[in-house]
Amino acid sequence: GSKKEDKGKRKNKKAKRKEYAHRIWRWKFLEQLQATGIHMEQVCQSPLSIHYVLLGAPWTVLCHHAEILRIKMPLQAMPSQASNWSDNLMRKLGIWNPLYQEVPQTPQDYYTYPFQESELSRFLGSENPQTFFASTQRHKIVYEILEKTPFGHQRRGLFGIQQLLSQKVFHAAFPPHDVSPPFLLNQRQILFRYWAKWSKWRKYQPMYHIRRYFGEKIAFYFAWLGFYTAWLLPASVFGIVVFLSTFFGSSADVPTDEICNASLDYEMCPSCEDCPFWKLSTICEATGQLFDNKGIVIFSVFMSLWAVMFLENWKRKSARLAYQWDCLDSKEQPLPPFAVMAPLTSWDLITDQEEPDSPQKNDFLHIFVAASIVAAMVTAPRTCLPSSAPGVFNLWGKVLASLTAALFSFAVEMHKTQSKFEDALVWKVFVFHFVNIYSVPIYIAFFKGRFSGYPGHYGTFFGMQNENCINNSCLIELAQEMLVIMVGKQIFNTLKLQSWKHKHKLRSSRKRKKEKTSEILWEANYELLESQGLFQEYLEMVIQFGFITIFVASCPLAPLFALLNNWLEIRTDAQKFVCQYRRPMAEKAQNIGMWFFLLQFITHLAIISNAFLIAFTSNFLQRTYYKYAYAWDLHGYTNFTLAQAPGAFVAKYNHTCRYQAFREDDGQHSFTFWKLLAIRLAFIVVFEHLIFFLGWLNDLVGPDIPASVKIEEKQEHFVGKHTLADYKVTSSTLQALSLPPPLHPIRGGRHSEDSGHPCSTQPASPDDLPMSREQRSSESLHSEGSSEHWGGLPDQALSSSAAWRG
Structure with missing residues (x-):
């Protein structure tokens, strides 16, 4: 008993020391944070002892850090450009577009330039501090301050909100979702009504509203997912055509008739040492040509070109989005741990400042x-x-x-930036998942049945006999595996979605009971689920992309199943981010990062895989060889593919039989085998070189960054340079430079993230209105202690009161 008491006392002392250390860190952190100029207010919810720290950045702090972070701000309004080529085409042709929807509060487009505090008056909307910086920009500024605020010795890593979160000093840190007066739609409500609802499954995604609310990183994910899903549509249609043509044409297949014909039945050798003899007609049902026919060659060529063209077009699409979202030339800030631990500094030519380096x-x-x-x-x-x-x-x-x-x-x-850290993590995890998920299909496609040997000399691996394929073709088994993965995975995800909805419904009901006494913004946001990022979403889609490209020769319906799954995926992910998750911190991104290079790797692998599938796994080439060498109508093809059992085997069992191979009577490979091998290798070389050449030609014709984007980037630089130099850019000047004439500036507005159709008659955005006390709360910290919870960092916005101005 005494030992247990001593152990309990030691445990209590350790917990008290830990709690005391957390209190000291928390006090030092908040003290240092206040010294940076951040305004804060502490609120305690007494029933649950949850403490919220509401933060707000004054005008001077916002301006100072906006210049350090080189945040781009609006200089001059520019004509809006529709970002969807299909919508542009249908408008020019006068065709009604069923995919288009009018979304309220579509923002205006502007020429932008990195913010300079000394040139504040040159930027549009600078006379209105409440609306000059967008909410995502304010979030970014305050989060950068939180990341660099120390609470101890920096060389020991005692700095930054992430370190405090990992040590459970604070439990959460997040910006709040939008709120607005009852008569106005806020950005969150717009995203729910025009994006997250299931009835909007066939409508264009409001990409610029997504970017405006969640930031570029999340917007790039949904832009890529929508682009990928749209490209799956022609692949699905072509796959259905190939499948139906083979389905209705398989009944006229001569080799299938020969196998099923009882008068031509062949006595087959045992497939293992202890197996019995069997009749070839017993595999009649398994020899359908639905997944092994000449249509797969056409479809494989199509899908290989489809994958190459998809990636090339996405590169151009992402470059245009990066320009329109002001992140084409953005530069990441070094991570705080790297900045502290870096052994030296180097001069950055872009920012013209010293920065940590390794x-x-x-x-x-x-x-x-x-x-x-x-x-x-x-x-x-x-x-x-x-x-x-x-x-x-x-x-x-x-x-x-x-x-x-x-x-x-x-x-x-030690990674310098967040993107490099994530890229390294993505690559390591993807390699693990690649081996884990693709190992079975790769075995069936390229290894099963290749080393089975022949009667009397069966191939073994660690004492176990190697498996063989039905009718000497593993493509049917690979197709079955693909159907199980694509269809079964989709059903599993649907069931998982229903389970997730049920759990959240229970959580929401408990939350509503708690909110009967209080409906304060930061408390409602804290009750939401924590966002898990985009890693799993990207990983799921990239793995799916691998299945519909690497093994698509075996299952033409794979793109269709992927298309149906992605329609569900877009709305499911939208509902999670809009309704179920706390608002994630907005992050800059120029593209989808390492995931694009993984897609390129999969595409190159898919071209090689499809070539080998057609050459070695399917019977297409040996059928084609038989047509030209023996009989065009394929009569006698079944007998052509069967070899006689070796003499030693016949003498041992006193029984003649046949087996599927191209071998002589002594078991050695026949001359036909070597001729077919040469044909197969030649086909692989021609197939790969043809696809890679067409991909290279497409890359040569269309650059990664469209010429129009380069021109617009130069135009923006020209406008920014001369506007800050007190040079009035007139319509005649722009016309001389082949630039579109500027629109009249919208005074009091701010930089718009949308290049869609402006809605000048729509009511003002909630972000353009004075903010109440609840609206100021946009970051939340929360940590668990023995007797209290800490929660809540508020919004970095300014209130309408002048007291919040520096």
Whole structure:
């Protein structure tokens, strides 16, 4: 009993010391935060002892940090441009577009330039501090301050809100969702009505509203997902045509008739040492030509070109979006841990300032150390565990050591920016998932049945006989595997979605009970789920892209299943971000990052895979060879593909039989086998070179960044340079430069993120209205302690009161 009491006392003392340290860190952090000029207000919800710290950045702080972060602000209004080419085409042709929808509060487009506090009066809307900075810009500024605020010795990593969150000093930090007066729609309500509702499944996504509310990083995900889904439509239609043509034409297949014909039935050799003899007609039902026919060649060529063209067009689409969203030439700030730990500084030519840097030899050193740790920890179980230890301990010891080594090696790496950190993480996790998910289809497509041997000399692997394919073609089995993955996965995701909705419904009912006494904004936002980012969403779509490109030769219906799944995916993800998640921190992004390079890798792999599938896995080439060498109508093709059992096998069993292979009577490969091998290799070379050449030609004709984007970027630079130089840009000047004439500036407005159709008659945005006390709350911190919860960092916006102005 005394031992338990001593253990309990030690545990209580440890908890009290931890709580005391957390209180000191929290006090120092808030003190340092207030010293930066941030306004704060602490609110306590007494029933649950939850403390909220509401933050607001005054005008002077916003202007100072906006210049440091080089945030682009509006200089001059410009003509809006419709961003959807299909909508433009239908408008020119006078055709009603069923995909178009009029979205309220569509913002205006502007020429922008990096903010300079000394030239404040030159920027549009600068006379109205409440609306000059967009909400996402205010969020970014305050979050940068939170990330760099110390609460101890910086060299020990005691700085930044992320460190406090990881130590549970605060429980959460988030900006709040929009609120507005009852007679106005706020941005969140607009996104729900015109984007997240299931009835909008066939409408264009309001991309610029998404970017305006969630930031560029999330907007790029939904832009890519919508673009990918739109491109799946022609692939699905073509796949359906190929499938139906083979479905109705399979009944006239001569080799199938020969296998099913009882008068031509062949006695087949056993498929293993202990297996019986069997009749070829028993596989009559499994020899349908739905997934192994000449149509798959056309479809494979189409899908290989489709993948190449899709990526090339997305590069141009993303470049235009990056320009329109003011992030084409954006530069990331170094991560605070890197800035503190970096051994040296270098001069940045873009910002004309010194910034932390790390020599390249340090990167190689980190990689070497990480690789050494991984190698040591993976081999440790083999050395430390005795050879007599049970297999389960050896197995799990290696697994845990590998996992620990991978996590530790990733922590050792020091990445300069957030995007580099995420790219490294994405690559490592994708490699693991690639091996885990694609291993079975790759085995069926390229290895099963390749090393089965022949009667009397069956191939084995570690004492086990290798499997063979039905009718010497594994394409049918691969098609079955694809159907299980594509259809089964979609059903599973639907069931998971219903379960998730049910759980959230229960959570919402509990939340409504709590909100009967109080409906304060920051409390309602805290009750929402924490956003998990975009990693799983991207990973799911990239894995799907691999299935419909790498193995599409086996299942022409795969793009159709992917299309149906993505229609659900877009609305499901939209509802999660709009209704169920706390508002995530808006982040800049120029594109979809490492995911694009993974898509390129998958596309190149798919071209090679489709070539090998057609050449080795399907029977297309050997059928084509038989047509030209023996009989165009394929009569006798079944007998052509069957070899006689070796003499030794016949003598042993006193029974003659046939097996599917191109071998001589002694079991050696026949001359036909070598001719077919040469044909297959030649087909692979021609197929790959043709697709890669067409992709290179497309890349040569259309640059990654469209010429129109380059021209518009130069126009924007010209307008910014001369506007700040007190040079009035007139219509005649722009016309001399082939620029469109500027629109009249909208005074009191701010930089718009949309290049869609302006709605000048719409009511003002909630962001353009004076903000109440509840609206100021846009970041929330929350941490769990033994007796209290901390929560709530508010919005970085200014209130309508003059007291909030610096």
